[in-house]
Amino acid sequence: MTDKTHLVDEITGHRRMRRNRKADWTRRMVQENRLTVDDLIWPIFLVPGTGIIDPIAAMPGVNRMSVDKAVEAVKEAADLGIPAIATFPDIEMELRDETGSQSLAADNLVNRATAAIKKAVPNIGIITDVALDPFTSHGHDGILRDGVIVNDETVDQIVRAAVMQADAGADIIAPSDMMDGRIGAIRRGLDAAGHQDVGIMSYATKFASGFYGPYREAINTGGLLKGDKNSYYISPANGTEALRDAALDVEEGADMLMVKPGLAYLDICWRIKEAFGLPTFAYQVSGEYTQIKAAAMNGWIDGNRIMMETLLCFKRAGCDGILSYFSLEVARKLAKG
């Protein structure tokens, strides 16, 4: 029954994309990517003390938790099937100093949490960061000397911190500091300490981004930061440079690569996955989380829908998984079916 009054031509008539979209069952048949609980890594914020669940104003629904409360929350995450968590500490101001010396305390907040979680919830992976920013009085990821973040000295320190984190039970070290040569140095340090099975997830391409704002409130580094991080993070303008940086991390022994932030950098996710074929993760960072939450709280968007859509889009862009503050919420939702 062709109606000659329509403008759709004969060739189009044979090639109708909508056939595969016509019903729920066809759509399910042709679905290329799926989000499952195995794709989720859950970043959590730690505070000293006990019994504390402290809401983060700029990240509605996200709390800073004392170690005991973190253990309970991680138990739920493990029960839901989330494969791994990532920890970030908000330590006492009086413990922060020029060199971030708390990063080298064997019983610092991160290491105490790792040990407690490992003991109580042995079947979930623990990913720890070695960047110095939670520990420095100036909020930079490395050691600040005469206005410069000194690379090699910082690397020496983060290698020692990484070994201590592994000693405490960390399964994967994820350095987010972007110092040159850190991946190889951490690998050698871990191996020398007998931690051959501890992996490295490199924040291979970490961009100098405005999307980190709420995170800096969460760990109270925002007010401290002197200047910016442009001398070590990658410019949002540069994709090829990001690929070169990731290539070095691969050569130096990274087991997994990460792209951060996520949604505005999906091209980088795709290029990295294509170029190296390593397990590739995206970090849907604090600002990405917050903008979805804020708009949803105003009734301007459907927050649940956009949460699921963004996470699925990371899969389509080639990611093997996503670090997301939505992870627990999504895992609960997926469990309900």
Ligand code: PBG
């Ligand atoms: C710094 C670090 C950052 C984040 C985690 N570790 C960025 C920064 O503060 O410069 C951001 C995470 C987020 O925004 O969710 N090493």
